[in-house]
Amino acid sequence: MSKHCETFEHTADVGLKASADTLGELFEALAEGLADFICRREQVKTKETITIEARGDDIEALAVEFLWKIMDTIQTNRKAVAAVRVMKIEPNLVHAQVDCEPLNPARHETGTEVKAVTYHMLEVREVEGRWAGQVLLDI
Amino acid sequence: MARQFEGKLERLDGNRWRIPRDASRGMRVDGIIYSSDELIKDVVAGGGLDQVANVATLPGIVGASLAMPDIHWGYGFCIGGVAAMDIDAGGVISPGGVGYDINCGVRLLTSDLHADDVRPRMETLTNQVFRDVPCGVGVGGPYTFSGGEISRLLNEGMKYLHHRGLASDEDLAATESAGSIGGADVSAVSMEARKRGGDQCGTLGSGNHFAEIQYVDQVYDAAAAAAMGLEQGRVTVMIHSGSRGLGHQVCGDYLKTMQSVPKRYGIDLPDRQLVCAPFDAPEAQQYLAAMRAAANFAWCNRQLLAEQIRKAFSHFFGKSAAQLGMAQVYDVAHNIAKVETYEINGKMRRLCVHRKGATRAFGPGSPDLPDRYRDLGQPVLIPGDMGRASHVLLGTAEAMRQSFGSTCHGAGRVLSRGEAIRKSAGRRIDKELAAMGVIAKSRSREGLAEEQPAAYKDVDDVVNCVAAAGISHKVARLRPMGVIKG
Numbered sequence: 001m002s003k004h005c006e007t008f009e010h011t012a013d014v015g016l017k018a019s020a021d022t023l024g025e026l027f028e029a030l031a032e033g034l035a036d037f038i039c040r041r042e043q044v045k046t047k048e049t050i051t052i053e054a055r056g057d058d059i060e061a062l063a064v065e066f067l068w069k070i071m072d073t074i075q076t077n078r079k080a081v082a083a084v085r086v087m088k089i090e091p092n093l094v095h096a097q098v099d100c101e102p103l104n105p106a107r108h109e110t111g112t113e114v115k116a117v118t119y120h121m122l123e124v125r126e127v128e129g130r131w132a133g134q135v136l137l138d139i
Numbered sequence: 140m141a142r143q144f145e146g147k148l149e150r151l152d153g154n155r156w157r158i159p160r161d162a163s164r165g166m167r168v169d170g171i172i173y174s175s176d177e178l179i180k181d182v183v184a185g186g187g188l189d190q191v192a193n194v195a196t197l198p199g200i201v202g203a204s205l206a207m208p209d210i211h212w213g214y215g216f217c218i219g220g221v222a223a224m225d226i227d228a229g230g231v232i233s234p235g236g237v238g239y240d241i242n243c244g245v246r247l248l249t250s251d252l253h254a255d256d257v258r259p260r261m262e263t264l265t266n267q268v269f270r271d272v273p274c275g276v277g278v279g280g281p282y283t284f285s286g287g288e289i290s291r292l293l294n295e296g297m298k299y300l301h302h303r304g305l306a307s308d309e310d311l312a313a314t315e316s317a318g319s320i321g322g323a324d325v326s327a328v329s330m331e332a333r334k335r336g337g338d339q340c341g342t343l344g345s346g347n348h349f350a351e352i353q354y355v356d357q358v359y360d361a362a363a364a365a366a367m368g369l370e371q372g373r374v375t376v377m378i379h380s381g382s383r384g385l386g387h388q389v390c391g392d393y394l395k396t397m398q399s400v401p402k403r404y405g406i407d408l409p410d411r412q413l414v415c416a417p418f419d420a421p422e423a424q425q426y427l428a429a430m431r432a433a434a435n436f437a438w439c440n441r442q443l444l445a446e447q448i449r450k451a452f453s454h455f456f457g458k459s460a461a462q463l464g465m466a467q468v469y470d471v472a473h474n475i476a477k478v479e480t481y482e483i484n485g486k487m488r489r490l491c492v493h494r495k496g497a498t499r500a501f502g503p504g505s506p507d508l509p510d511r512y513r514d515l516g517q518p519v520l521i522p523g524d525m526g527r528a529s530h531v532l533l534g535t536a537e538a539m540r541q542s543f544g545s546t547c548h549g550a551g552r553v554l555s556r557g558e559a560i561r562k563s564a565g566r567r568i569d570k571e572l573a574a575m576g577v578i579a580k581s582r583s584r585e586g587l588a589e590e591q592p593a594a595y596k597d598v599d600d601v602v603n604c605v606a607a608a609g610i611s612h613k614v615a616r617l618r619p620m621g622v623i624k625g
Contacts, residue, residue, distance in 0.1 A: 009555040011186060011212040012347075038276055040584075061395075068391065076335045076384055078277045103277035110276035111583050112556075113345040113625060115387040116239045119394070120214055120412060138214065138239050138387075139346045139556065 005033030010136055015121065017134040023059075024086035026124070026131040027094060030063060031070045034117075035081035037137070038074050040109045044082040047101035051087075054094050060124045063133060066094050067117040075113060078103040112139055144188035148172075154608035156182075158192050158204075165196040165409065171203040173547070175604045178208050181553055181596055185210055187217030193409045194222050198417070199230025201483050201490065205542055207497050208604040209551030209596065213238065215412030218496035221545040226418045226478065226489045231406070233415035234397065234426055236493030237476050239390040241430055242437030243348075243381030244315075244472040245498075245520040246445055247531065249368035250375065250452070251464030254354035257374050258576075258620065264455055265352065265578040265621030271451040272350055272444060274343035274625035275582030282341045282443055289333055292340065293325040296435030297442055306442050312509040314470040315499060315517075318438035320477075324428035328385070329392050332429075336385025336436055341443030345583055345625025347590060348380045349522075350448060352621035353529065359613040363515055363533060367468050369615045376452075376465070377529055377617065378444050379522050381474065382437035389433045393426045418491050427476070434475055441470055468531070469518035473498045473548035481543060492543050500534030500546040500611055519611055523550045523598030525590060525622045526575050530602045530613065537609035546611045547602070550595035556585075563588035572622075581624040590624060 003020035014037065018029035035041055052069045056062030073079050079100035088095040103110075116138040124133040146164075151157045151171065156179060158170030170191040174182045182188070187210040194216055195204035201223055210219035215235035224230025257264065273280045282305075284292055291299045297318025300306040311317045325333070343350060353375045358364045369375065382389075397414040400422045401407070406415065416423035445467065449460035456463060476493045483490075501507060501517040508517055516533035523529045538544050554562065568587040572579045581587045605611045 007557070009557040011555060012218070012552045014556055072331075072335070075276060078279075080277075105275060105277050105582065108277075109584050111585060112589065113276050115346070116391050118214055118412075 003029040005029040013139050015136045019132045024089045028084050031084040039080050044080040046082045046099035060122050080108045169203045172206040174208045186212035190217040199224035201225050207547035208601045209547045216495045220495050221497045222493045223490040223543045231415035232423045234393045235412045238474045238495045239387045240381035241386035242434035242472045243474045246378040246441045246470040247468040248376040252374035267455045268451045269580040269623045279338040280341035283338045290325040293432035313467040320431045323431035327425045327429035328432050332388035339383040349624045351377045353617040356618040357616040363614045382433040386433035389429045496548045497545045498548045500538045501544045502536040502539045524592040524595040526592030529617045531615045532611040542610045546605045550598040554594040556589045559594040560588045577619045579622040586624045
């Protein structure tokens with residue numbers, strides 16, 4: 001079991017590129033990469049676990065919808081995210097549990113707010129038994 | 140990554156370049172890019188030129204697909220782009236032509252304070268503003284609005300804040316569209332978007348958004364500057380922010396729901412992020428109603444930011460904001476689509492003018508301007524980077540003829556955020572800025588590095604280009620003294 005996520009650069013914005021053994025882990029890697037970008041996860045303690053659900057017309061749209069929910073969890077509902085676990089994933093549906101705690105700007109190290117998860121350069125695909133994906137964030 | 144532009148680019152005159160109409164790629168009009176010889180290298184490297192050509196393919200586009208000298212790559216449409224579509228000739232509206240941050244814009248306040256009197260206390264004044272103005276991730280504002288209140292705010296814009304005693308007649312008069320654009324309809328705004336905006340009105344956000352304490356360092360037109368309250372040495376406050384999470388969600392919602400729309404109307408697009416609908420189609424009208432609601436939200440956001448800054452100054456100096464002369468110079472939108480009338484081939488036509496990273500710059504005599512500016516032209520506010528300068532310009536009659544009453548919106552980035560961070564390794568950007576006489580405060584871990592002056596073109600070059608082209612008139616240059624960022 002392995003998953004990995006890193007950022008890449010694009011003009012004024014930032015992208016996330018991830019790979020994992022399974023599709024579920026790929027979604028986890030992208031979600032945790034996004035969370036790290038907005039508010040570094042290493043300082044976050046798990047005080048509650050919330051469930052999120054996203055739907056999309058295809059696997060790529062599903063990834064975008066899922067990441068919007070993660071972004072909302074942090075920026076709208078003000079939760080600092082420690083970890084994301086995908087519980088169920090189908091081509092049009094994903095269920096995940098998010099370990100988190102209330103975001104406290106005095107204690108959590110925050111980065112830059114994300115305006116949107118875009119459809120530009122969007123990719124989710126399986127290559128030689130491993131999943132790879134990338135999305136571009138509007139900053 | 141932005142790919143190299145492979146189309147034809149020819150020099151039109153000293154300040155404009157042209158991408159000739161290429162029927163093979165479906166272009167209906169030329170692309171015209173405002174740029175000096177010095178800036179064109181950055182313009183080509185910025186990756187927006189293909190997007191200028193793509194926008195020229197959209198139904199109903201008239202004149203040319205325009206780009207300003209601060210152009211850089213965007214989603215579908217470039218940043219720094221202006222596109223006008225003839226509503227009565229099948230012209231379209233596109234959410235991507237406005238962008239995610241609907242009515243991102245700039246507000247400028249003046250004051251009776253003098254830079255020399257304020258400079259010795261700049262650190263503590265900046266700290267006061269940094270404490271009092273909510274900014275950064277996860278920081279809510281002191282203003283919360285119930286569901287019913289947010290509905291009124293979205294439908295009525297600053298008129299609603301005026302009713303609540305949170306905006307004055309003078310604030311409204313000194314705001315584009317009086318801070319209240321007609322035709323907004325809250326029912327076109329999703330509940331998710333409304334929730335995102337509920338407690339974010341009056342918060343700065345992060346990224347390139349800022350509040351800056353400045354002073355007037357150079358006056359180019361003394362009479363115009365005096366009419367705006369911008370005499371040499373005066374302290375000013377500039378605010379750059381937009382419609383926060385609410386506007387971002389509105390754009391995201393409509394980019395998604397409009398994916399299948401172009402096909403329905405037989406519109407063939409070179410890039411799916413140019414999704415659009417004929418202006419009179421129900422899908423277009425619904426987006427327009429939601430976009431206008433988000434625009435109203437953004438004007439209210441900047442109003443409440445200005446209120447908090449006035450309070451911070453008032454607390455700091457022990458005088459009311461009125462005693463400090465903190466009047467609003469103007470407030471402009473630089474991400475918006477508006478219905479405006481222009482003469483095209485000898486006939487007056489109703490156009491849907493998309494400005495994405497471009498500022499309205501109406502010339503003298505426009506009935507849309509408040510009395511105090513009608514003979515001068517519209518004030519145009521151009522933020523630069525936090526080390527060098529910002530500018531105040533006026534719209535011109537030439538802009539009405541050449542660029543659908545539009546001009547540039549800022550300096551334009553030249554370094555990606557990553558490059559900027561790498562270039563600041565081992566450096567203290569706050570110390571470097573302090574040596575330049577600027578106190579800078581940021582909540583985010585890399586905010587100052589990402590936004591360092593070297594990440595942007597020199598705004599003087601951008602402004603000189605639009606002034607030389609005749610689409611703006613220079614009034615004053617403002618230099619930063621204290622900056623707060625999210």
